[in-house]
Amino acid sequence: MGIDLEAMRRKLAKSKGGNNTFLTLEDGDQNLRILPLPDGDPFKEFHFHYRIGEESRILCPQKNFGEECAICDFVRALYESGDKKGRDGEGKADIEMAKDMSAKKRFYSAVVVRGQEKRGVRTWGYSKTIYEKILRAVLNPDIGDITDPEEGYDLEVNHEKVPSPGFNKTSVEIARRQSPLCDPAVGAKKCAELLESVPDFDMLFERIETSQAQSIMDAAFGGEKEEIVKYGADEEKKEKKATTTKKTKKAASVIDKAFEEAATAQ
Ligand SMILES: [Zn+2]
Structure with a gap:
């Protein structure tokens, strides 16, 4: 077997973004200071699909990069199937599953x-x-750029761990007083180094290709996916038919009413 190129790419991406560490908040209070970034936007937005098959977190190719995403397609099919009760009384209802899987x-x-x-x-x-x-x-003129190294504000963060994962509570307050990013004792040079050591956010998360999203979906759902998508399409047809019938009935009753009114008027 040759080299697994995908694995190598992942390793490279990891190593490029490598000198940064993700912060795990501690239980209780802690103060954080957000640093400005060279591109002027210190708050970076990403879209993830969580817990798809073996993958705990996937950077969505569609919502992040405008490319096709098999997971988003599947989510759409699930929503369109519109099944709130779940098929055959088994597993999660489609809508619920769509919500879980959406980016x-x-x-x-x-x-x-x-x-x-x-x-x-x-x-x-x-x-x-x-x-x-x-x-x-930031948009409040009394506060402004909280990331300013001289006149910014710290964030007072309270974190509460909850036993079930994904339900941890975090609350944030903006400090009442301005403060510099670095204590004057730190020195301007050290402080500048800190500002330069911000991570490259483009390299922070492994970017996956459309084909990879497809393989992840195939591995997670296999044949079941086709069934759900087909089911969704069938349901949509049924729904359309029902709406048409309703419309026809409504039209008929309007005519009936008109006839009745005409009859009464005479
Ligand atoms: Zn997606």
């Missing part, structure tokens, strides 16, 4: 954790709710 937004910023500045810049992933809160602060 979800997540935001990422380069941060330092206060008190752990020596550990350098890390990457913090957060929800849309937190993103909106941060953005509101």
